[in-house]
């Protein structure tokens with residue numbers, strides 16, 4: 408390809424709406440253009456990257472025995488009513504109606520459609536197991552589309568669905584997909600971790616996420632380098648035992664109420680009493696579906712809403728309004744506590760180990776000190792309700808865990824019979840008995856993976872693509888396109904490198920050298936060959952690797968082999 412023929416409208420300025428580096432660079436380097444919030448056009452350079460990611464995904468899905476299909480984006484309401492998700496999906500679903508007033512969704516995911524397809528044509532255990540996949544646009548009216556391709560409202564996903572006769576079969580399909588996912592992200596050339604993920608209402612250890620490590624990631628990963636434990640913060644298990652064994656033998660002091668004017672937070676109370684925040688109880692009031700509930704944490708701990716929601720099994724979980732709290736407890740935020748509290752109290756396991764601590768007195772401007780769980784209040788339940796934090800002991804091996812940020816690029820999930828029961832997807836087993844199919848689903852955010860790759864591969868000058876997904880492998884830059892001898896050598900090289908099977912961009916534009924070098928760096932081509940007068944006088948060209956500072960002079964007869972070897976070495980995972 409010649410740069411003069413390539414549509415890559417680069418920008419000098421960093422677009423103001425772009426907060427993260429992948430969004431900035433994808434706009435600046437002319438990969439994408441915004442159409443509306445969270446909806447983008449992919450320009451030619453982006454298409455080349457997306458095709459490569461999709462190719463790797465296809466090869467690994469096919470190798471794992473999955474079969475490619477393409478399902479409709481427009482999906483009838485009736486299917487979603489069968490699964491119960493027409494209403495449960497809520498505002499994130501784009502909805503439309505046809506000229507007859509029939510309602511449809513723009514597919515945010517395809518469990519309903521795929522289950523319907525398989526149910527229609529698969530009737531016997533002999534037809535199972537089966538894994539189907541597709542690569543397609545998905546539509547989700549995200550509450551906060553942001554970070555460019557990271558959280559779009561229209562985005563490209565690979566979604567796969569497995570159908571098995573029983574749970575053991577599902578375990579095998581899941582394991583196949585897990586291994587395929589590892590190969591995919593290894594081959595793409597990204598630093599990632601597979602972590603335990605929350606599986607919501609279905610529960611159990613039924614879900615893993617693939618996280619590309621990047622500081623701009625929206626997710627937090629808790630990990631242990633000693634034993635390879637890794638979990639999404641939402642899911643990471645906290646170490647406190649729920650029993651009081653080993654509880655401190657400190658003498659319990661008498662409960663005392665003290666005036667605390669102006670104290671609104673755990674920190675205020677800590678400052679006033681001169682005790683650490685870990686010696687206070689943090690009291691939160693939530694509205695769970697229709698019911699007000701009270702949640703207790705050690706003062707220095709954070710609530711994990713996912714854990715609370717899973718414990719309660721509720722649909723809606725929001726912080727209670729202060730007016731509701733006041734009518735229930737007689738005090739406002741900042742003075743709340745568990746003593747004489749009529750609400751159902753759910754306490755984090757760590758609270759059980761507290762002795763002689765402080766908390767609100769359910770009276771504005773007053774707190775209790777020397778509060779002791781068990782004596783002064785008895786929670787309805789103790790559970791693991793807090794966020795794990797760096798330094799906590801690893802739930803597997805006990806060494807301190809770390810925390811880092813990640814971008815979720817893949818998610819694999821054991822669905823079990825959730826959809827097959829709701830949609831009555833059955834088969835006849837060996838004895839002719841009707842059984843529900845056992846399902847799994849497996850997603851990769853293809854467009855998000857491109858953005859995540861940029862998050863992980865960039866420097867002050869632009870992108871630095873990993874070889875397996877770079878839009879071009881080599882760029883040839885004649886220093887002065889007006890000079891016939893330079894253009895002649897550049898054209899010959901272009902020809903030879905393409906014949907050697909490489910993907911080459913020839914910058915044949917009549918631009919200043921500086922502009923051409925800047926553009927080559929911005930779009931991040933891993934290998935650049937500069938054809939200039941000094942080198943040519945000696946029969947040489949300059950070889951410059953995007954990720955290295957120094958360039959190297961190479962004799963013309965050696966350059967093709969040299970470049971080919973470099974490319975091949977970097978294509979290996």
Ligand code: ATP
Pocket residue numbers: 516547549556557558559560562563564815816817818850851852853854855
């Ligand atoms: P998230 O928690 O980021 O919203 P999700 O759990 O809703 O993701 P899935 O339904 O599991 O995502 O979708 C499979 C994959 O699709 C995700 O792992 C992610 O890579 C990608 N994906 C999900 N939502 C978006 C989006 N709004 N924009 C781009 N990619 C997305």
Ligand code: MG
Pocket residue numbers: none
């Ligand atoms: Mg989502």
